Amino acid sequence: MNDQESTGEAAAEPDIPQRRNFFAGLVTIILGAIAGLVPIGAGLAVLFDPLRRRNQDGRNQSGGDFVRITTLKMVNADGLPQRFPVIKDRVDHFSRFPEMPVGMVYLRQTGPDEVVAFQADCPHLGCKVDFLPQREQFSCPCHASYFELDGTRIGASPSPRSLDTLDVEIRTGDAGEAEVWVRFEEFKTGEATKISK
Amino acid sequence: MMGLLNWLDDRTGIRGIIHETLYERVPGGARWRYVWGSTLAFTFFVQLVTGFFLWTAYSPSSLTAWESVYYIQHEMTGGWLLRGIHHFTAQAMIVLMVLHVFQVVIDGAYKAPREINFWLGLVLMLIVLGLSLTGYLLPWDQKGYYGTKVATEIAQNTPLVGSTVQQLLVGGSDYGHQTVSRFFALHAGLLPALMIGVLGLHIALFRRQGLTAKDPDRKPDVYFWPDQLLRDVVACLAVLAVILFFCVRGAWSEPETTGVVATLGAELGSPADPAVDYSAARPEWYFLFLFQFLHYFGKDQQVMASIVYPSLVIVILFLMPIVGRWKLGHRFNVVFLFALLLGVVYLTGRAIQADYYPPIAPAKPSQEDGVAMSDWKKEYDQWEKEYQHYTTFQKGSKYEKWKSHRAVELAEQGIPAGGMLELLRNDPKTQGAVLFKTYCAGCHTHTAADVDLPPGHEFTSATPTGANLYRFGSYEWIRGILDPQKIVTSDYFGATEAHAEGEMVGYVVDDMEIDDADLVNVAHALAADADRPDREPVGEDLLEAGRTTIVEEGCVDCHQYGDEGDLGSAPDLTDYASRQWLIDLVSNPAHERFYEYVDDGRRMPAFHDSPDDPAQNILRQEDVELIVDFLRGDWYRSKHGRAATPPPAAAADAEAAQRADAAAAQPADDDVEPAAAGKPEEATTGEADAEAQ
Numbered sequence: 001m002n003d004q005e006s007t008g009e010a011a012a013e014p015d016i017p018q019r020r021n022f023f024a025g026l027v028t029i030i031l032g033a034i035a036g037l038v039p040i041g042a043g044l045a046v047l048f049d050p051l052r053r054r055n056q057d058g059r060n061q062s063g064g065d066f067v068r069i070t071t072l073k074m075v076n077a078d079g080l081p082q083r084f085p086v087i088k089d090r091v092d093h094f095s096r097f098p099e100m101p102v103g104m105v106y107l108r109q110t111g112p113d114e115v116v117a118f119q120a121d122c123p124h125l126g127c128k129v130d131f132l133p134q135r136e137q138f139s140c141p142c143h144a145s146y147f148e149l150d151g152t153r154i155g156a157s158p159s160p161r162s163l164d165t166l167d168v169e170i171r172t173g174d175a176g177e178a179e180v181w182v183r184f185e186e187f188k189t190g191e192a193t194k195i196s197k
Numbered sequence: 198m199m200g201l202l203n204w205l206d207d208r209t210g211i212r213g214i215i216h217e218t219l220y221e222r223v224p225g226g227a228r229w230r231y232v233w234g235s236t237l238a239f240t241f242f243v244q245l246v247t248g249f250f251l252w253t254a255y256s257p258s259s260l261t262a263w264e265s266v267y268y269i270q271h272e273m274t275g276g277w278l279l280r281g282i283h284h285f286t287a288q289a290m291i292v293l294m295v296l297h298v299f300q301v302v303i304d305g306a307y308k309a310p311r312e313i314n315f316w317l318g319l320v321l322m323l324i325v326l327g328l329s330l331t332g333y334l335l336p337w338d339q340k341g342y343y344g345t346k347v348a349t350e351i352a353q354n355t356p357l358v359g360s361t362v363q364q365l366l367v368g369g370s371d372y373g374h375q376t377v378s379r380f381f382a383l384h385a386g387l388l389p390a391l392m393i394g395v396l397g398l399h400i401a402l403f404r405r406q407g408l409t410a411k412d413p414d415r416k417p418d419v420y421f422w423p424d425q426l427l428r429d430v431v432a433c434l435a436v437l438a439v440i441l442f443f444c445v446r447g448a449w450s451e452p453e454t455t456g457v458v459a460t461l462g463a464e465l466g467s468p469a470d471p472a473v474d475y476s477a478a479r480p481e482w483y484f485l486f487l488f489q490f491l492h493y494f495g496k497d498q499q500v501m502a503s504i505v506y507p508s509l510v511i512v513i514l515f516l517m518p519i520v521g522r523w524k525l526g527h528r529f530n531v532v533f534l535f536a537l538l539l540g541v542v543y544l545t546g547r548a549i550q551a552d553y554y555p556p557i558a559p560a561k562p563s564q565e566d567g568v569a570m571s572d573w574k575k576e577y578d579q580w581e582k583e584y585q586h587y588t589t590f591q592k593g594s595k596y597e598k599w600k601s602h603r604a605v606e607l608a609e610q611g612i613p614a615g616g617m618l619e620l621l622r623n624d625p626k627t628q629g630a631v632l633f634k635t636y637c638a639g640c641h642t643h644t645a646a647d648v649d650l651p652p653g654h655e656f657t658s659a660t661p662t663g664a665n666l667y668r669f670g671s672y673e674w675i676r677g678i679l680d681p682q683k684i685v686t687s688d689y690f691g692a693t694e695a696h697a698e699g700e701m702v703g704y705v706v707d708d709m710e711i712d713d714a715d716l717v718n719v720a721h722a723l724a725a726d727a728d729r730p731d732r733e734p735v736g737e738d739l740l741e742a743g744r745t746t747i748v749e750e751g752c753v754d755c756h757q758y759g760d761e762g763d764l765g766s767a768p769d770l771t772d773y774a775s776r777q778w779l780i781d782l783v784s785n786p787a788h789e790r791f792y793e794y795v796d797d798g799r800r801m802p803a804f805h806d807s808p809d810d811p812a813q814n815i816l817r818q819e820d821v822e823l824i825v826d827f828l829r830g831d832w833y834r835s836k837h838g839r840a841a842t843p844p845p846a847a848a849a850d851a852e853a854a855q856r857a858d859a860a861a862a863q864p865a866d867d868d869v870e871p872a873a874a875g876k877p878e879e880a881t882t883g884e885a886d887a888e889a890q
Contacts, residue, residue, distance in 0.1 A: 045275025096611025
């Protein structure tokens with residue numbers, strides 16, 4: 001045993017015939033791969049869980065239902081856009097938050113019973129756009145995209161498309177008052193056309 | 198390809214490294230006994246991998262830790278498997294580590310020149326124990342919370358630095374957000390980093406010094422690759438198979454036998470609640486011996502038992518290479534290690550026995566033998582203590598299992614911002630039962646002799662002075678009070694001071710002239726107003742007939758019922774036993790709608806009669822509502838009686854299917870409810886008594 005103990009580096013030198021045992025090597029590699037892949041596989045399943053969930057779990061997806069934003073009276077009659085929060089139930093994985101702000105829309109009255117709604121997220125990279133009353137333009141504070149009052153993209157803006165419009169319905173509330181309902185949706189950024197997230 | 202390899206080799210010497218790694222010399226040929234070190238390295242690899250992926254889904258804070266682990270375990274694809282592997286690999290590591298240490302000591306592999314490597318190994322062992330301890334807390338469930346609390350309280354007992362260390366560990370004087378984040382930083386940051394470093398040194402030194410061959414001349418030497426590595430890999434696979442077995446074992450456990458719903462992977466208890474005791478708090482099984490060890494020491498010796506003695510053992514382990522220089526010293530080391538193992542096994546066994554097996558009561562000696570009598574008295578006292586310990590643990594763990602299952606059921610609805618604890622504290626089935634036990638069960642029973650109760654709804658009052666409230670307001674309950682034989686029993690008015698010989702009893706027993714068919718209708722009509730969630734609907738014509746009977750056959754002579762009759766001489770039958778009626782009754786039974794006519798001393802106390810002055814009330818409004826909802830069986834019922842953790846895909850499908858016919862989703866899952874919910878004190882004790890005698 002003593003000579004082994006003192007061998008150190010020398011042991012690495014192959015003074016014994018190298019066994020060309022192809023089969024043993026192959027089996028070792030296969031079994032080793034199995035042993036390693038089991039924990040990695042279980043981990044990847046969890047890691048990719050969000051991809052699988054996306055289409056199946058409609059709970060948190062936008063698109064679906066109309067949300068009451070405000071009463072028609074609250075929207076400026078002068079046609080200038082105004083920001084409103086969108087209040088609805090939100091599910092964040094294990095947490096459920098009833099009635100909380102989940103986004104922002106601009107409402108703009110265009111006729112006695114006509115309101116246009118814009119998603120406040122910039123179609124470029126999703127920053128919230130501002131409205132500049134003195135220029136009567138929307139502007140994105142991040143990369144300087146500009147949009148007209150009607151949402152049309154202005155010339156050299158990096159945004160690939162105009163502001164995203166949302167479906168609007170004017171409904172009569174319980175108290176008989178006209179209410180603005182919007183189908184709140186989020187869209188993919190960076191695309192030339194509106195694609196639901 | 199070859200060119201690339203040459204390029205790489207020129208710059209890194211990769212060929213040499215690979216060659217050195219694979220062509221390690223194995224003196225005396227490849228053997229199974231050399232595999233343990235490799236299996237340990239493999240389990241560490243598994244922990245790093247699974248730990249990283251768990252990290253991607255874990256949220257360390259006291260409001261999200263349990264919640265995110267719940268999500269991993271019950272919602273995410275493969276989450277239960279990932280968590281199960283991580284949990285059981287941790288335990289496998291402990292077992293393999295013990296084997297490894299034993300082999301090294303028995304073979305004398307700690308002797309020169311391998312002393313330093315032995316010490317590195319011991320450092321690794323301490324790191325692994327640290328990982329176990331910190332990991333146990335992270336799910337933030339009752340068992341992790343209380344188990345770890347004990348450990349940090351022990352740290353506090355360390356002379357001089359104790360309380361500083363504890364505060365630093367816990368992140369303040371109380372457990373909270375920072376306790377979770379600090380333990381997580383240790384568990385996923387510092388300790389694994391140390392482990393990688395020390396393990397690297399350990400393996401490098403091992404390679405430098407070579408294998409300690411048991412029998413170098415047994416066979417010709419071979420290389421590590423492929424002969425020894427094949428054996429190592431097979432051993433690692435075997436270890437993995439055992440781990441996987443433990444992960445899926447829950448699939449075979451039947452709810453009837455275990456009292457719990459089968460779970461796959463690792464257990465997740467109910468969320469940590471500093472306000473609720475957990476009488477079954479235990480450390481992980483491999484720390485049980487330390488837990489048990491503390492039992493044998495008085496209050497003055499706790500520091501010795503929890504810190505000094507364990508530290509001494511570690512010191513002796515570290516001294517082994519030095520002691521082992523002498524032949525006798527080596528023998529001492531081996532004997533010491535076996536003695537230690539024996540002690541640990543004994544203590545662990547005792548701890549398990551005390552928790553899981555009822556002690557046998559000593560037989561009473563015959564009267565005349567005075568000496569034997571006093572011995573028996575002593576033995577009996579000891580038995581009583583042990584018995585107490587056993588029942589406390591059993592009750593605590595049954596309740597905890599029930600509650601953890603309930604928590605998972607409730608979490609299906611989505612967890613509020615206040616965390617799972619908020620949901621659990623507002624659940625009538627859980628919290629209502631607790632409140633009922635505290636405030637109502639002194640007088641009221643909540644069980645019926647002729648009904649097979651779902652466990653957890655039984656409270657037997659030793660000296661009932663009120664009615665049995667099990668399914669109060671149901672058709673059966675109301676039909677019973679209108680039965681001359683039943684109304685006089687303690688299930689109804691028999692045990693009450695105010696009503697046992699009151700007018701209602703007199704009327705039902707002697708004067709009632711309503712025939713049975715009409716009584717059935719009356720009971721249905723009243724039960725319809727009570728509107729318990731578990732009511733079976735009956736035809737409107739029966740209800741109408743019942744209402745007519747109430748008005749025409751004399752009930753309204755004493756009771757008010759809608760527009761008929763007057764208040765003052767009997768409780769209001771309008772919406773009798775409905776939620777609001779019950780809330781009003783419990784809040785203030787002295788109201789004229791209820792028992793104003795009964796003397797103060799003989800009436801149920803008012804639990805919430807000063808809405809404007811909260812300090813005057815026995816219970817808060819919310820608590821009254823919880824009790825009422827508990828009595829009415831009005832609580833969340835699982836959408837899918839989650840018998841076992843289904844594979845998440847199946848769960849999602851099931852959920853979709855359930856949504857489709859949500860109306861039909863009123864499962865009678867209460868009947869297969871797990872254990873023991875609430876407080877089966879009496880029941881459990883009774884059974885156990887029988888066993889013990």
